[in-house]
Structures are given as structure tokens and as C-alpha cells.
Amino acid sequence: MTNKLPLNWCECKFSDLLEIYTGNSINEQEKVSKYTNLDSGYNYIGTKDISFDQTINYNNGVKIPFDNKNFKIAPKNTPLLCIEGGSAGRKLAYTKEDVCFGNKLCAFVSKNEIINLYIFYFLQSREFRSIFSLNKNGLIGGVSLNKIKNLGLRIPPLAEQKRIVGKIEEIFAKIDAGVEKLKSAQEKIKQYKQSVLHSAFTGKLYKATEWKSCTLGDIVSKDKYAMKRGPFGSSLKKEYFVEKGIRIFEQYNPINEDPYWARYFITKEKFKEMETFKAGAGDLLVSCSGTLGKILLLPDDVEDGIINQALLKIRLDNNKVLNLFFIHWFNSPKTQKLILDSVRGAAIQNIASVKELKQINFLLPTLPEQEKIVEEIEKRFAKADKMLEVVEKSLKSAEQLKQSVLKKAFEGKLVHQDPNDEPASVLLERIKSEKQQNEKVKGKKK
Numbered sequence: 001m002t003n004k005l006p007l008n009w010c011e012c013k014f015s016d017l018l019e020i021y022t023g024n025s026i027n028e029q030e031k032v033s034k035y036t037n038l039d040s041g042y043n044y045i046g047t048k049d050i051s052f053d054q055t056i057n058y059n060n061g062v063k064i065p066f067d068n069k070n071f072k073i074a075p076k077n078t079p080l081l082c083i084e085g086g087s088a089g090r091k092l093a094y095t096k097e098d099v100c101f102g103n104k105l106c107a108f109v110s111k112n113e114i115i116n117l118y119i120f121y122f123l124q125s126r127e128f129r130s131i132f133s134l135n136k137n138g139l140i141g142g143v144s145l146n147k148i149k150n151l152g153l154r155i156p157p158l159a160e161q162k163r164i165v166g167k168i169e170e171i172f173a174k175i176d177a178g179v180e181k182l183k184s185a186q187e188k189i190k191q192y193k194q195s196v197l198h199s200a201f202t203g204k205l206y207k208a209t210e211w212k213s214c215t216l217g218d219i220v221s222k223d224k225y226a227m228k229r230g231p232f233g234s235s236l237k238k239e240y241f242v243e244k245g246i247r248i249f250e251q252y253n254p255i256n257e258d259p260y261w262a263r264y265f266i267t268k269e270k271f272k273e274m275e276t277f278k279a280g281a282g283d284l285l286v287s288c289s290g291t292l293g294k295i296l297l298l299p300d301d302v303e304d305g306i307i308n309q310a311l312l313k314i315r316l317d318n319n320k321v322l323n324l325f326f327i328h329w330f331n332s333p334k335t336q337k338l339i340l341d342s343v344r345g346a347a348i349q350n351i352a353s354v355k356e357l358k359q360i361n362f363l364l365p366t367l368p369e370q371e372k373i374v375e376e377i378e379k380r381f382a383k384a385d386k387m388l389e390v391v392e393k394s395l396k397s398a399e400q401l402k403q404s405v406l407k408k409a410f411e412g413k414l415v416h417q418d419p420n421d422e423p424a425s426v427l428l429e430r431i432k433s434e435k436q437q438n439e440k441v442k443g444k445k446k
Contacts, residue, residue: 006412008157008423015149016428018119019109022083022145023101024071031062038063042073046102047082050091056080056099064100071100074107079120081106088142089132094120106148110431118161121168122153125406155428156412157421164409171405179398186391189384196380197332201363206373208365217358219326221315225276227354229288230309235274238264246271247305249279251287254296254311262305271306279313280304284323286312286330293339295330297323312354325370328377329362 005011014020026035026044035044041063049057064071074080075098082091084104094116101107108119122128131151135143156164199205220226230236236248245265252261266274279285281302287294289310307313316326329335338360339352365373408414 005154006156007417007419008160008421009154009412010424010428011152011154012428013149014108014119014151014153017110017115017153017155017431020106020145020149021072021109022103022106023074025103026062035062035064037061038065041065041068042071042098042100044071044100044102045074045080045095045105047085047087047091047104050080050082050087050093050105052087052091054093056093056095058097058099072107074099074101074105075109077113077116079108079116079123081108081123082142083145083148084142086141088136089129092120092123104142106145112158114158114162114165117165118155121165121406122410124402125410126403127407127410128153154410155424156417157424158427159421160415160417163415167415168405168409172402175398175401179395182391182394182398186388186395189388189391193381193384194333196377196384197328198334200373200377201329201332201334205376206369208369208373210369211363211365214362214364215358216360216362219317219321219362219364220358221317223315225278225313226315227358228277228307228313229354230307230311230313231274231277233309236266236306236308240266240270242267247303249285249305249307249311251289251291251294251308251310254285254287254294255291257294257296259296259298259302262303266306274306277306277313278304279307279311282315282318282323284314284316284327286314288312293330293336295327297327312357319367321364322367322370322374324374324378328374335360 035041043058043060044062044064045056045058046060046062049060051057074095076095078095080093080095080101082088082104083106088104108116108123110116110119132143135147135151137144137147155161196205203211217227241248241264243265245267247262248264248266249262250264253259271278279298281298281300281304283298285296285298285307287310316323364370405414
């Protein structure tokens with residue numbers, strides 16, 4: 001960003017321009033006993049109620065009574081930013097109604113909607129994200145309220161803020177329309193891949209001469225531990241982890257299709273104790289807690305390790321079934337439905353037991369015909385994946401274009417400067433004067 005201020009712009013702190021405050025925390029017991037399923041009140045918004053696409057879930061069942069004076073309110077048309085925890089600096093939204101909100105969220109409040117919108121867009125810019133990141137505190141995993149208040153920014157005259165907001169919204173509307181079309185195309189490609197799998201395992205993609213009926217238990221390796229759930233959490237505590245040693249496979253691996261990612265290790269001695277949970281090249285890993293039914297084939301060059309409690313290991317008898325054939329079958333709509341229908345647990349869902357999974361029916365053609373079916377699937381998937389790659393690049397370009405627009409906006413290069421606009425310094429003086437008057441009124445009431 002250029003150091004020279006554009007015409008009639010000025011520098012200030014966030015707290016010079018806005019009222020900035022965090023909300024109130026509610027523990028789960030209070031939430032259930034006092035504030036859940038009330039007929040009326042302010043909707044209470046926590047960090048989890050804000051999505052990364054800037055939407056707010058207002059209908060989460062938690063309300064604060066209108067006459068409760070202990071809770072802070074974010075008025076309608078207020079930017080809300082998460083400033084603490086894993087989502088700090090990344091979760092941001094703009095309120096469509098008056099709300100109460102959590103203590104990890106920060107409200108940026110002005111009586112002027114144009115100022116609120118200008119700040120809302122500034123909070124989305126790379127410039128602000130960079131400033132936020134530089135001020136992060138390792139202890140709270142975010143930026144303190146006091147630091148937020150004292151962060152600097154440059155503001156244009158109010159009339160220019162209005163022109164900037166109008167131009168941003170005009171350009172963003174066009175970009176968002178394009179993004180919606182891209183997401184629609186992305187979804188259609190994914191649906192196409194599912195239809196390919198459906199055809200493959202209903203005999204429509206390739207006419208196999210014979211499909212033999214068996215169960216999942218019939219096609220796993222004869223190895224005693226060919227199909228094994230991970231150990232209980234108490235068997236694999238963090239106190240056993242070391243800086244270097246035998247790796248631990250986690251849910252991240254199948255969910256992200258990354259066999260090489262590793263962050264925890266155990267000693268060789270601990271590995272010998274837990275060798276029944278060993279996984280290595282040729283094994284299949286399945287996520288079976290929380291995010292269910294993701295599968296990964298471990299390649300030949302992967303290091304051996306052990307699975308954690310959220311994984312299922314499967315080693316197949318490759319004289320009966322090809323790994324790729326099984327993976328495509330596992331990812332097919334019918335199989336995924338079987339897996340989801342068998343889940344256990346309310347809060348954290350878990351896949352069914354190994355004993356139950358072994359009873360799942362499986363139709364199996366001959367090995368040469370499995371190869372043909374895999375070939376037909378892969379051929380169609382290759383074309384679909386190329387299209388997906390183009391769509392994903394376009395989506396990234398759309399985000400980059402938005403950032404380019406925001407960069408120009410906050411450098412004073414997006415709209416024209418009018419020398420007749422009231423300078424931003426005058427606006428700040430007026431806001432400062434109004435604050436002083438409000439403080440005097442509050443003092444008299446006390």
C-alpha cells in the first residue's frame with residue numbers, strides 16, 4: 001500500500017471511528033436451562049453460528065430475553081469478526097438484525113451504515129488480515145480487544161466511502177453471480193462422478209459376465225488383523241508421543257487424500273506394544289468417527305505406522321478383489337448410504353463395528369472384469385477431474401479478483417476523489433464530539 005494519503009483521507013484508530021466490543025459467554029448448562037427454545041428474545045450468535053461464507057445461522061434455538069440488560073447487543077448492520085480461537089480473523093459476518101453474541105466475537109459499531117459497510121469490506125481485505133496476523137497472541141490464539149481498538153486504518157471522506165461501498169457491491173455482485181455458476185458446475189460434475197459409480201456397480205457401465213455374491217468379510221486378507229479399528233484413546237495418549245519415531249495415521253489422511261501427512265510419532269517400543277494396529281503400503285484407511293466414510297489407499301512408498309482411534313484399517317485379498325475396484329465400490333452412492341445408515345452415536349457419529357461391516361454384501365466380478373470396470377471408471381473420472389480443476393482455478397481467480405478490488409478500494413484507486421467532499425478529518429472530529437457528548441449524558445445519569 002502506498003504511504004501517501006489520497007485526497008481528503010486521514011489516518012485513525014479503529015476506536016476513533018467505531019464503538020468496538022466483544023459479547024458475552026454462555027456455558028452449556030445456562031444455554032440449555034435459561035436460553036433455549038424461548039418464544040421471543042434476541043437471537044444469540046456464537047462463533048459456530050457464523051460460516052466461512054459470511055452467513056449467520058440465526059435460528060440456532062438460543063435466545064436472550066429482550067429485558068435482559070446483562071448481554072451486549074450488536075445492532076442490525078454491524079460487522080462481527082471472530083478474534084479468538086481457530087477461526088480468529090477468518091470468520092466474519094454482517095448482521096441483518098439486532099443480536100446478542102459470544103465473547104470471541106467482536107462488534108464494530110457505528111450509527112452510520114456506510115461506515116459499517118466500509119469497515120466490513122476492509123475486514124475482508126488482505127491488508128487487514130495481514131495486520132491481524134501480525135498482532136496475534138499465541139496464548140489466546142487471536143488478537144485482544146485492546147489491540148483491535150488500537151489498530152490503525154486510513155479512511156476517506158464519508159461521501160467517498162459511499163462511492164467505494166457502492167462500487168465494491170456492484171463488482172462483487174457480478175463476481176458472486178459467476179461464482180454461483182461455477183459452484184453449480186462443480187456440483188454437477190460431482191453428481192456425474194456418482195452416476196458413473198452407480199452405473200459401474202449396477203452392471204450398466206460394463207457388462208461383466210458373472211457377478212459373484214459375497215460379503216466384505218469374504219474378501220479381506222486372511223491376516224488376523226486385516227480389518228481392524230483403531231485403539232481406544234486411553235491406549236494412545238499424547239504423553240506417549242515423541243518428536244521422531246513411528247508415525248500415527250489420523251483421520252486427516254483419508255479425509256484429505258494425503259498418505260504422507262504426519263504430526264504425531266511413537267517410539268519403536270510403543271509400536272511393538274501396538275503392532276496389531278499397524279498399517280502400511282497396500283492397506284486401506286477409512287475415517288469412521290465424525291467425518292465418515294472417506295477412504296485412502298496407502299501407496300508403496302509410505303512409511304509404516306499405526307492407526308488412531310478414529311480409523312479403520314482394511315487389507316484386502318488381492319487374489320479376489322483389486323484395491324481400486326474396492327475403493328470405487330466403497331465410494332459408490334449405495335455403499336455410502338449403507339455406511340451412513342449404520343452409524344452409531346448422537347454427538348459424535350461412529351461407523352458400525354467391524355463385525356457388522358463384515359456382513360455387508362458385495363457383488364464381485366472376475367479380476368479381469370474388475371480391471372475393465374476400473375478402466376471405464378478412471379477414463380470418465382479423468383475427464384471430470386480436468387473439468388473440476390478448471391472450475392476450482394476459476395473459483396480461486398474469483399477470490400483473487402475480489403482481493404484486487406479491495407486493494408484498490410483501500411488505496412483510493414477504485415473510485416474518483418472529489419475535492420468538494422468533506423474531509424475525513426472533519427468526520428472524525430464530529431464522531432469524537434458526539435462520543436464526548438454521550439459520555440457527559442451517561443455521567444449525569446449516574
